[in-house]
Amino acid sequence: MARDVIVVGAGPVGLMLAGELRLRGVDVAVYERLPAPTRQSRGASFTKRTAECFDQRGLLDRLGGTEPADSHFGGVPIDLGMLEQDHHGHRGVSQFRTERMLEDWVGELGVPVLRGREVTGVHQDEDGVVVAVAGPDGPAEDTAAYLVGCDGGRSTVRRLAGIAFPGTEGRRGFLTADVTGIDTRKRRIGENLPGGSMVMAMDLENGVTRVVVHEAGTPVPRDRDSLAFRDLADAWQRLTGESIHHGQCRWISCFTDASRAAAEYRRGRVFLAGDAAHVQPPAMAQGLSVGVQDAVNLGWKLAAAVQGWAPQDLLDSYHAERHLVGEQLARNARAAIELRLTGEDMDPVREVVGELLAHKDAAEYAAGMLSNLGIRYDLAKGEHPLLGRRMPPGHELTLADGTRTRVADLLRTGRGLLLATGRTAAQAAQAAGGHTDRVDVVTGTWTTRPGIAVDAVLVRPDGYVAWTSPGTADDLTQALDRWFGTARRAL
Structure with a gap:
């Protein structure tokens, strides 16, 4: 079946993009490799700007209650109270909850989410894209005017499109799990420990605690499927002296401090968004947020192309605007990880950064970078402070x-x-x-x-x-x- 757009990946980015497209009348379908939604929740918070993106589509209230998130850079706190603008993000929102809300939304809009379909081939020409899919009924081919890969850091679409993914390899590992039945002290922005280790514990909903452990000097696990909760609980006890072995683990995984940004966000009729376009260490809770903003930037532009009124170069503006954000994100995340986890040798630098962030101008710059409210696109020549920035949605x-x-x-x-x-x-x-x-x-x-x-x-x-x-x-x-x-x- 020929469609206007095929989106690959039913995570928050793919679902947000599908909703953006369908809102403008585009015939779009989402293809997802997994046969059913996963209970894993890699993201547990989102930034102020992402909350605004949800709000301007009437979606924020659907998530129910959220808590304001504190801000920090590499573990150095930022006092958001000194700033005139509210930069607080939202924490304690599991990715599963966000995905469920977005899938309900796209379902109401009439977007089919086709699960159990793995993309195996991509061929494009000047007329469209042919997508080979292995699905429940065997191999098949579908065609569309455009294809968007929202299929994660190991993106099949990116690989098949031949788009390079330069950056740094992961050197540090972060064991991460959602656990019930434990009552450990909360460490919401993480707690630095001697030697460059770090632990974090944050409340999610329904008595779930997100637990993260980085134990300096331990090798990065290469086989995520072999991880056991005991591995994390043992490391937690070695670092904190507390036992959480009695907890019930909902899921466990490992992330690294790899940092990459795709060389191209667009190649012809194929686009990338979210982790398919950029991956970064879990230092600033930016991944899901920046991906959702990719989707909101791309959606209306693709719809304009489908509907035939897109100005020349409108589709190219997606790469021009969002690639720079992705590169800055990768750089900032690497800097934050080094600041946080280098160990005692970094203490003088942490002290200097803390002194700088005590000044309002420096705090405002850093907060804008982390909240994504500081983004300014080159949209027109002029001097007005709002030009190229987001229009404050609460006015x-x-x-x-x-x-x-x-x-x-x-x-x-x-x-x-x-x-x-x-x-x-x-x-x-x-x-x-x-x-x-x-x-x-x-x-x-x-x-x-x-x-x-x-x-x-x-x-x-x-x-x-x-x-x-x-x-x-x-x-x-x-x-x-x-x-x-x-x-x-x-x-």
Whole structure:
């Protein structure tokens, strides 16, 4: 069956991308190698920006209660209370819970999630992609206009597409397990121990504790399938003096400090997102979060290509914008791991970093890097502080009928958004008239201001500001054409 898009991988990234595409009417299916959802929960938290991405699609409340996560860089705490903007992430949310929420969402949108289907071949030409699949009914071939690999750090799609995956090999191992029946002291951002070892214990839901152990000097396990909970419990007791052997282990695995970013996020009609595009040490809880943001960046662009209005180079902007984020993530994660686990020789550096992070400007920079609120894309020439950054989704407008609404609520359609206020409202609305099949035009007055004067602002479907008035060199028509294609002709 020919589809618009095939997404490989039913983790949070693949499901988020499928929902983004289907929200815009794209015929998309998700292929997953595993026959049933796994109970494993590699991710247990997500960043502030990822929470905003969920919120602007109406998904955050579906996760239920979450707890604010503290921030740190390589174990050096960052005092988020000194900052004007809230950078707190969300912790204690198992990846299984996030996946279940997203699969419910894509199911409501009508996206098929086809399990037990392993991709074995990929061939693309100028017309589309042919995907060979081994499934429950034997080998088969499916075709699509585009293929996206969201199939993890060992991505089959990446390998079959011939995309290089440069970076560093793992030198340190982290035994990780979800355990019930233990009552150990919580170490939510981890606790450094002599010699470069580290332990972490964090609450998840329903009495589950996420336990992580890095024991310096021990070899990295090569066979994850042979790991036993006893291995982790023995290491925990050696490092802390506490026994957790009586706990019941839900799952156990091992991660390393390998750090890589794909050389290309796009090759022709094949794209990569999430761990297929970048892997990094579990030092900053960034993997799931950055992957979800990849999906939100790519989804509307792929939909534009499928629907035929994508401007030239729109699809290439996915690599241009997200590859840099992936490379910075890999660099930052390596730095954080070295800071955290090098041992006592690093103590003077930790002390200096702590002194720097006590200053508001340094703390704000580091917090923005970790919360992902510091991302700024090169979207247009101009000096406005919002340009290229995410539009704060909690800001409110009062509409002409007196209704108050948040920016996040206005983005739930997955379309572009032009917010026009004050004297420029009528003029901006008129300029956008030929793009209203792709852009929602909302006029009103700011109830809570974005922090700096702005009369009109063009927000992409992923929540990033592509144009402001005042503050952008190009006019609104140029910005609309660049990001949303040629205006439709009046009948």
